[in-house]
Amino acid sequence: MKRDIILAGVGGQGILSIATVIGFVVVDQGLYLKQAEVHGMSQRGGDVQSNLRISSDPIYSDLIPAGQADLIISVEPMESLRYIPFLSRTGWLITSTAPYVNITDYPENDVLMNEIRKVKNHIAIPADTIAKEIGSPRSSNIVMLGAASAYLDLPFEKLEEGIQKIFGKKGEKIVESNLKALHAGRDFAKSYIA
Amino acid sequence: MENQKVLLLGDEAIAQGAIDAGASGFYAYPGTPSTEIMEYVQHSKEADEGNIHRQWSANEKTAVESALGMSYAGKRTVACMKHVGVNVAADPFVNSGVTGANGGLIVVAADDPSMHSSQNEQDSRFFANFSLIPCLEPSNQQEAYDMMFYGMDFSEKFKTPLLMRITTRLAHSRSGVVLKSKRPQNSLKLPEDGRQFVLLPSISRKRYKLLLEAQTKFVEESENSPFNVYTDGADKSLGVIACGIGYNYYMENFPSGSPNPVLKIGQYPAPRKLIERMAKECKTILVIEEGMPLLEENLRGFMNAPLEIKGRLDGTLPRDGELNPNLIRIGLGLSDNTGNDVPEVVKLRPPAMCTGCSHIDTYKALIETVKDVYGDGHVFSDIGCYTLGAYPPYEIINSCVDMGASVTMAKGAADAGLFPSIAVIGDSTFTHSGMTGLLDAVIENTNMILFILDNSTTAMTGGQKSHAYGKIKDICIGLGVNPEHVREVVPLPKNHSEFVNIIKEELEYNGLSVIIPTRECIQTIGKKK
Numbered sequence: 001m002k003r004d005i006i007l008a009g010v011g012g013q014g015i016l017s018i019a020t021v022i023g024f025v026v027v028d029q030g031l032y033l034k035q036a037e038v039h040g041m042s043q044r045g046g047d048v049q050s051n052l053r054i055s056s057d058p059i060y061s062d063l064i065p066a067g068q069a070d071l072i073i074s075v076e077p078m079e080s081l082r083y084i085p086f087l088s089r090t091g092w093l094i095t096s097t098a099p100y101v102n103i104t105d106y107p108e109n110d111v112l113m114n115e116i117r118k119v120k121n122h123i124a125i126p127a128d129t130i131a132k133e134i135g136s137p138r139s140s141n142i143v144m145l146g147a148a149s150a151y152l153d154l155p156f157e158k159l160e161e162g163i164q165k166i167f168g169k170k171g172e173k174i175v176e177s178n179l180k181a182l183h184a185g186r187d188f189a190k191s192y193i194a
Numbered sequence: 195m196e197n198q199k200v201l202l203l204g205d206e207a208i209a210q211g212a213i214d215a216g217a218s219g220f221y222a223y224p225g226t227p228s229t230e231i232m233e234y235v236q237h238s239k240e241a242d243e244g245n246i247h248r249q250w251s252a253n254e255k256t257a258v259e260s261a262l263g264m265s266y267a268g269k270r271t272v273a274c275m276k277h278v279g280v281n282v283a284a285d286p287f288v289n290s291g292v293t294g295a296n297g298g299l300i301v302v303a304a305d306d307p308s309m310h311s312s313q314n315e316q317d318s319r320f321f322a323n324f325s326l327i328p329c330l331e332p333s334n335q336q337e338a339y340d341m342m343f344y345g346m347d348f349s350e351k352f353k354t355p356l357l358m359r360i361t362t363r364l365a366h367s368r369s370g371v372v373l374k375s376k377r378p379q380n381s382l383k384l385p386e387d388g389r390q391f392v393l394l395p396s397i398s399r400k401r402y403k404l405l406l407e408a409q410t411k412f413v414e415e416s417e418n419s420p421f422n423v424y425t426d427g428a429d430k431s432l433g434v435i436a437c438g439i440g441y442n443y444y445m446e447n448f449p450s451g452s453p454n455p456v457l458k459i460g461q462y463p464a465p466r467k468l469i470e471r472m473a474k475e476c477k478t479i480l481v482i483e484e485g486m487p488l489l490e491e492n493l494r495g496f497m498n499a500p501l502e503i504k505g506r507l508d509g510t511l512p513r514d515g516e517l518n519p520n521l522i523r524i525g526l527g528l529s530d531n532t533g534n535d536v537p538e539v540v541k542l543r544p545p546a547m548c549t550g551c552s553h554i555d556t557y558k559a560l561i562e563t564v565k566d567v568y569g570d571g572h573v574f575s576d577i578g579c580y581t582l583g584a585y586p587p588y589e590i591i592n593s594c595v596d597m598g599a600s601v602t603m604a605k606g607a608a609d610a611g612l613f614p615s616i617a618v619i620g621d622s623t624f625t626h627s628g629m630t631g632l633l634d635a636v637i638e639n640t641n642m643i644l645f646i647l648d649n650s651t652t653a654m655t656g657g658q659k660s661h662a663y664g665k666i667k668d669i670c671i672g673l674g675v676n677p678e679h680v681r682e683v684v685p686l687p688k689n690h691s692e693f694v695n696i697i698k699e700e701l702e703y704n705g706l707s708v709i710i711p712t713r714e715c716i717q718t719i720g721k722k723k
Contacts (some may be wrong), residue, residue, distance in 0.1 A: 011545065023368070027201060036367040037203075040226030040311030040655065044579065046545035051367075061446040062367035062439070063521035067531035081540045085532045102546060104586075107539040115537040 001031065003153055004064040005052040006083045008074035010100045011043040015075055017166075018145050019050050020183050024162040025154045026054050035160070037064045047079055054154075062070070073148045075141060076100045077112050084119070093119045094148045096127040096140065123147055123192050130184050139181035146185020148190075156186070196375040198565035204364035205230035207335040207371050208272075208302055211342030213240055215298075216377040218269035219247030223626065224655035225276030226311035227365035228304035232274055233658075238367040244379060247271075250652075253597070253626040254279035254662050258286040259638045261299060265355070266391060268383030270346050272299035277305040277318050281366035282597065282627065284321065290355045291325040293391045293403045297380050300330075304365045307485050308516035311362075311654075313594065315514065315579070317485035322357040322462060326405050328412050329462040330358045330421065331438035335369040337421065337460060343374065348415065352408060352584035361484050365514070393717035409463065421460030424468050429453045433476030435469065437489060439517075446519040447528065464489055473501055480525065484517050544585055552713035553580045553648055555685035556618070557588045560645075560691040563701065565590055565615055572612070573700055576600035576628070578620035579653045579715075591618065599626030601644055606637045608642040614701055615642040621662035622652040629669060633709075636674040639705045642695070646670075646708060649715040655716040670708045678704060685711040 005022070009015040019035055026033045034049040051064045066085055072093045074080030080095035087093060095116060099106065116124055125147050131140040142163065149156055160179060168174045202210060204584040209231045218240075222232040235241045247264070249255035254275040280303045287301060322329035330345055332338035338360065339458070345356045357683035385425060389397055434452065436444045437459045438570035447450065455476060457468050463621045465643055472479060481503065490505035504510040510525045511517065522529055547553055557580075564572055575581055575591035576599060583591045595601055601624075604617035619628045624646050635642060646666050652658040662669070670680050681696050683689060693711070698708035 010543065023201060027199075028372070032370070033201065034367055034369045036363060038310070039230070039366050041657075044545035044548065044582065044654075045543075047543040057449070059369075060442040060449075061519050062369075062442065065446055065517050065523075065531060067520075067533040073472070079543075081537050083538055084534050087533045103541060103543055105541050107541065109537050113576045115539055120536075189541055 001056040001153055003054040003071065004069045005054070005071045005073060006064060006069050006086055007050040007052060008072060008079040008083055009048055009076050010079060010102070011046050011048045013075050013100065014141055015048065015050055018073065018141050019052055020166055021142075021145060021159060021162040022052060022152065022154070023164055025158040028155065028158060028161075031056055032059050034062050036057045043118040044050060046190075047082060049083060052066070053139055055164070071151055073144055077116060077124070078107060079146070081112075083113055087139070092121040094123045094144065094149050095125070097124050098126065098140070123189050124190055125185065125192070127185070128153070128186060131181055132179045134177070134184050136177035136181055139178050140153055142178045142181035143185035143188075146182040147180070147189040149186050150189060195293060199370045199372050201368050202339070203230055203366060203368050204332070204335050204338050205304070205366070206234045208338040208342060208358070209234040209238070210361070211339035212270075212272045212300070213238060213244070213246065214374055214376045214671050215343040215346045216379045217246060217254055217272055217346070218379045219261065219264045219271045220274065221251050221271065222259045222274035223251055223254050223257055223279060224279060224652050224658045225279050225304070226655055227306060228274050228276045228279070228302065229371040229655045229658070231302060232625070235469065240376075249662070250658055253284060254283035258283040258290070258301060261301070262286055264295070265295045265297045265299040266343065266385060268297045269380045272300050272302060275304070276312065277303055277316050278312060278314065278596065279303070280318050280321050287321065288325045289393060291327045291405055291689065292393060292676040293399055294386045294401070294405070295349050295355045296353065296383070296390075298543040300342065300349065300358055302358045302360065305359060305361045305485055306335050307361055311318050313596070315485065317488060318357065318359045319462065319485070319488050326409060328354060328356050330356060331441050331460050332358070332360060332364060332457065332464070333344055333441045333460060335364070335367070335371050338712060339371045339373070339422065341460075344420075352411065354408065354506045359438070361439060361516070372488060374711045413466050414460045416463055416465040419461040422465045422468060423460070424471065425452065425456045425719070426676050427452050427454040427456065429480065430455065433457070433472040433479045434482065435459060435472065435479060435489065436482040438484050440484050443517050446481055447523050447526070447713070459489070469493070476501070478502040478504060478576070480510060482517065482522060483648045484512065494661045523673040524700070525640050531557070545582060546585065547579060547582050548716055550716045552685045552711060552715070553577070553583065553647055554692070555687060555690065556571055556645060556647055556711045557590050558657070559685070559690060559697055560590055560616070561588065562629050563697040566716065568614060572614055572616050574600040574603040574607070574615075576617075576618045576619040578624050580618055580620060580647055597623050598631050600626045601631035602634060602644045604644065605631065605640050608640045613641065615640065616645070618645040618647060620652065620653070621646060621648040621666060622660040624666065625660070625662040625669070629673060632670065632675070633673050633707050641704050641706070643700050643707045643709060646710045648712040650709055650712070651715045651718045653715045654684045657715065657721060666710055675706060675708050680706040681707065681709045683709065683711050685713050
């Protein structure tokens with residue numbers, strides 16, 4: 001088993017909470033993990049990514065080799081495209097459609113969506129809207145995780161367990177809304193590719 | 195904790211490794227990618243229980259000197275910094291090779307190839323090399339952990355400090371680490387030779403000869419080190435020497451084993467016998483080093499080696515920037531696996547100051563009083579979030595060189611006749627290396643304005659406690675700045691005209707002024723909520 005995942009977004013959007021849930025499951029399953037993060041300057045509103053490598057065999061490189069990523073999970077549409085050179089020909093691009101505009105030359109939405117549609121295996125999710133609809137606007141990250149869940153090769157109920165474990169400290173309400181977000185994301189992805 | 199497998203960043207593995215190897219103190223100044231070492235120790239329950247020293251230092255020099263003092267007293271200690279911090283600490287670091295250590299002493303330098311968060315990509319192994327200090331370079335998180343035990347033992351056995359060199363990728367990548375059983379800290383034990391640390395010329399000359407003699411032993415240790423491993427391969431047309439994480443990038447391309455002989459290096463001075471073996475058995479050697487081509491240059495020599503050496507110097511690998519598995523593939527003549535190009539619609543997204551940041555208000559006042567009136571070229575800046583004022587829409591700063599350089603560059607420019615000569619520096623950077631420069635300006639009452647942007651934290655690295663907190667005005671007056679020209683202001687949009695007036699008044703004063711805009715970083719306020 002091997003999954004190379006690029007998590008993408010803008011500094012401050014909190015892509016690492018997605019990584020934390022996946023990391024919990026990976027350790028629980030006794031798999032190997034390497035997770036390279038971006039700290040420092042870029043966290044101030046710049047582009048950030050995390051390389052998440054999961055394998056049943058020991059992993060050498062902390063970085064995913066170019067053209068080998070199985071998944072790009074992005075919480076921002078333009079950022080999802082920044083890592084295209086890393087995506088394998090059979091890989092999936094799973095992105096939120098909610099733009100984060102903090103630059104003056106941010107592309108038009110149509111142009112962006114056209115590029116995303118050019119990727120054969122893609123899922124574009126209005127994660128922010130879904131999170132709002134289920135009454136949990138801050139859980140759009142977990143909506144993204146839910147949408148990607150079918151491609152992780154990890155048991156879904158373990159992801160649920162991870163959310164309970166990680167958000168448990170913050171109270172039952174937060175756990176519930178994140179579980180809801182996880183399911184909503186999964187359901188959306190199912191209908192998207194159906 | 196023994197035998198437990200935990201997920202740790204490379205930085206955290208170093209911290210936990212040192213705690214478990216019986217360290218009594220950590221000394222550091224925040225700097226990406228090294229910051230998380232000290233932060234981990236500060237949050238560690240074990241460090242608290244063991245009363246391990248874990249306060250930030252004013253700068254990297256004071257950190258290494260304090261660590262040297264703790265080593266003098268017989269205890270194990272670690273000093274941590276980013277690569278450019280080693281420049282600041284170079285004086286005590288280089289001299290610590292000559293004094294030697296007593297309690298185990300490891301200096302950790304975190305390099306930043308590709309300059310993700312730095313002004314250069316210097317390679318700290320050069321410092322170890324010319325200081326004749328042994329160097330450890332882990333290839334993964336487990337080695338980083340294990341090397342703290344190995345390094346402390348080595349340091350105490352040979353009475354020498356060690357440098358551990360890591361790079362951004364290892365520092366900020368998480369992986370499983372199996373812990374060892376924890377060792378007790380040392381008790382106080384002063385050096386046997388009371389003059390070991392007295393570097394008077396007559397003593398230094400003796401100590402330096404001892405250091406030179408020790409090199410033979412250091413090389414032998416490297417040749418027998420568990421971190422320097424020679425693996426034979428059938429195809430001897432090429433031998434590969436892979437240092438630190440360069441080994442991972444090579445092996446990533448050969449998951450079922452390398453076809454060529456591979457020498458993995460994790461400890462320096464370089465293991466001479468192992469390299470000689472490769473030179474004897476292989477026609478060509480490829481040297482893979484993250485950072486600068488230190489070993490490659492040594493192997494080539496000035497007159498060129500008798501066998502072909504490939505690496506960063508002949509274009510097999512790029513001369514600069516961080517390595518990755520694909521660059522190694524291309525260097526080996528294998529297919530480039532890169533996927534499709536980044537679509538043109540993807541724009542650059544540089545980091546920016548946060549909405550509501552106090553620096554924005556300072557820059558708006560500066561733009562109105564200085565940039566718009568006198569044109570560009572008058573604001574010397576420093577290292578911190580405010581350096582982002584170089585980007586649009588502000589484009590207000592004209593320099594960023596090293597910690598403290600804003601103050602002294604403004605002074606030099608004022609000496610040359612530039613008016614107005616303006617410097618901006620953050621509170622933490624000011625106490626790191628700005629105070630001494632300010633004293634230079636005080637002595638001559640230099641006609642310049644220094645802005646000390648007090649956001650009450652070390653913001654860029656994530657909000658560490660600043661030594662300057664609550665002290666800046668007193669420090670300036672204590673250094674001799676005329677109190678009438680030490681001005682305070684709260685940088686808020688509603689105070690804009692007040693701020694502008696203060697700047698105008700101080701521009702009219704022919705002498706040294708300090709303006710202290712004080713408002714807490716909105717990120718640290720957010721964290722407290």
